[in-house]
Amino acid sequence: MKSISLYEDKGTFLNRTAPESKLLYILTAVSVPALTGIEWAGIAFIALSALLLLTGRVLKKTLPVLGVSGFIMLTVVVIQGMFRRENMTPVFSLGPCVFYREGLYFAFQIILHILNILLSFCVLMLTTKPSDLIESLVRRGFSPRFGYVFVSVFQIIPQMTETMGIIMDAQRSRGMETEGNLLTRAKAFLPLISPVVMSSLVNTRERAMALEVRGFNSRCKKSFLNPRVKTAADRYIQAMELALIASALGWRILLWLM
Amino acid sequence: MAHVTALHLKYKYPGSDTLALHDISFSVERGECIGIIGENGSGKSSLCQALAGLIPGFYKGAYGGKVLLDGQEAAHMDADTLCRKVGLVFQNPFNQVTGAKLTAYEEVAFGLENIGVPREEMHARVREAMELLHIYEYREHYPFDLSGGQMQRMAIAGVFAMRPEIIVLDEPVSQLDPQGRKEVFEAIRTLSGHGITIFLAEHNMEQIAAFCDRVALLHEGRLICMDTPARLFSRDDLETYGVEAPVFTKLARVLQVRGQDGLFPVTLEETKRLFMEKRQTGAGVLEWLE
Numbered sequence A: 001m002k003s004i005s006l007y008e009d010k011g012t013f014l015n016r017t018a019p020e021s022k023l024l025y026i027l028t029a030v031s032v033p034a035l036t037g038i039e040w041a042g043i044a045f046i047a048l049s050a051l052l053l054l055t056g057r058v059l060k061k062t063l064p065v066l067g068v069s070g071f072i073m074l075t076v077v078v079i080q081g082m083f084r085r086e087n088m089t090p091v092f093s094l095g096p097c098v099f100y101r102e103g104l105y106f107a108f109q110i111i112l113h114i115l116n117i118l119l120s121f122c123v124l125m126l127t128t129k130p131s132d133l134i135e136s137l138v139r140r141g142f143s144p145r146f147g148y149v150f151v152s153v154f155q156i157i158p159q160m161t162e163t164m165g166i167i168m169d170a171q172r173s174r175g176m177e178t179e180g181n182l183l184t185r186a187k188a189f190l191p192l193i194s195p196v197v198m199s200s201l202v203n204t205r206e207r208a209m210a211l212e213v214r215g216f217n218s219r220c221k222k223s224f225l226n227p228r229v230k231t232a233a234d235r236y237i238q239a240m241e242l243a244l245i246a247s248a249l250g251w252r253i254l255l256w257l258m
Numbered sequence B: 001m002a003h004v005t006a007l008h009l010k011y012k013y014p015g016s017d018t019l020a021l022h023d024i025s026f027s028v029e030r031g032e033c034i035g036i037i038g039e040n041g042s043g044k045s046s047l048c049q050a051l052a053g054l055i056p057g058f059y060k061g062a063y064g065g066k067v068l069l070d071g072q073e074a075a076h077m078d079a080d081t082l083c084r085k086v087g088l089v090f091q092n093p094f095n096q097v098t099g100a101k102l103t104a105y106e107e108v109a110f111g112l113e114n115i116g117v118p119r120e121e122m123h124a125r126v127r128e129a130m131e132l133l134h135i136y137e138y139r140e141h142y143p144f145d146l147s148g149g150q151m152q153r154m155a156i157a158g159v160f161a162m163r164p165e166i167i168v169l170d171e172p173v174s175q176l177d178p179q180g181r182k183e184v185f186e187a188i189r190t191l192s193g194h195g196i197t198i199f200l201a202e203h204n205m206e207q208i209a210a211f212c213d214r215v216a217l218l219h220e221g222r223l224i225c226m227d228t229p230a231r232l233f234s235r236d237d238l239e240t241y242g243v244e245a246p247v248f249t250k251l252a253r254v255l256q257v258r259g260q261d262g263l264f265p266v267t268l269e270e271t272k273r274l275f276m277e278k279r280q281t282g283a284g285v286l287e288w289l290e
């Protein structure tokens, strides 16, 4: 099975949790620190996400995601640490580069935000089947068309690239020019690519028709093969998440009134 | 009343200046199996799409005449009624996999979800369709991992589960290997046995002759003739329309072996029977062909 998806069913608690609970978790993790402005709230949610990922047995899969964003975070540290306008108190220096406390602190806050968002998204994405996620959104009124596009690209693209590879190989084995100057090669590339483009155009049209005959554009109320998952645990979790958001909001309003 | 009727059906693709379908009229009874033959570009796919209401619903372009399904005009049906009435199966099984589902079972249920079939009934229909087409055992497989023949049968099951009265198949086996072809032809035979009216566009004349009650011959968008396989394949002018008769018919023509009705045989069994009756030595040739 080839699909661009980070999800893998490990049969854990998180896999069984309803997508809505996890979506609401992202909202909570992001909004509570932002609303309250309490720094340790962010840290607490990062810790909670990490714990969840650990119990979901997907912590290892989080690392590559962190690796990619790690580069951005490093840039933030370097730029803010060295060049932030408010920088006054030097902390340490690497050769000619001096890092300041104010900038580093600011970078630290940004990184907290990034990590918090990233990890809470990981909790959702790494433990939820994409089609389940979209289906739960469609049930709540999200457009089925968008939903379809969203899910299917992850399946169809890997399949299409495979077909394209086959066509390209076939053309190449018929002795397509791969030598000569740029113009020769460009000319040779055209017949190489045109069957690929043609076939994908035809395929797209055929696919659209195939969807049409299966009632994709029917104006009926959709039904769902799989029942909605919402366990008792989900009910508690969602109530708790909503309560947290509500109290953070209350706190904000209180601060604002005083 | 005829089940499917075409009345002076005309169609021109947008941006094209020749008619893809040119004044086509015919009528078909419920449960009939109709073959559609013709050379490349003769309009087979266009006719299939017109029967399934995709022309003019999906394609714009100049449209004239009408297609009546059970007396109702296809062009005036909404998407929902239309897809409950007619199913269409395409050439390329891969393009019929929605890509939105992770198992063959869910894939077959896709259309049923769209038209809002209740869950219990959905399970019953999906199971029935998959068992009928012998793919129930692959229900947990990832749709793209199935073989061509299995994938095509999954597509047919997806259409069959919608309970259409008419199923149109546009060269459903042309991209399959011999094993896949055999599987899919068996599937089509099963559908036919369920009283579904079938239209089958196909290049393999032996299959057409063996399967169909009547055959429509298209050429440059016109309906040249619509008749029983025996009468159609006994015509002398087939070559002018770019089609060939089944090998058995050609052989019988060479040896001038005709049935009592003066027509050439079109299937292996018939040919064999006639050869035996006439005590011609050609029977040996047939055994070899078999």
Ligand SMILES: Nc1ncnc2c1ncn2[C@@H]1O[C@H](COP(=O)(O)OP(=O)(O)OP(=O)(O)O)[C@@H](O)[C@H]1O
Pocket (backbone or CB within 6 Å): B013, B014, B016, B020, B038, B039, B040, B041, B042, B043, B044, B045, B046, B047
């Ligand atoms: N999307 C399109 N736009 C414009 N013209 C088209 C389109 N599809 C088909 N045609 C033209 O309409 C005519 C009939 O085509 P159609 O695809 O129906 O033939 P066919 O009998 O199915 O051929 P084949 O055996 O190759 O599948 C052809 O002349 C073709 O070039």
Ligand SMILES: [Mg+2]
Pocket (backbone or CB within 6 Å): B044, B045, B046, B170, B171
């Ligand atoms: Mg065609």
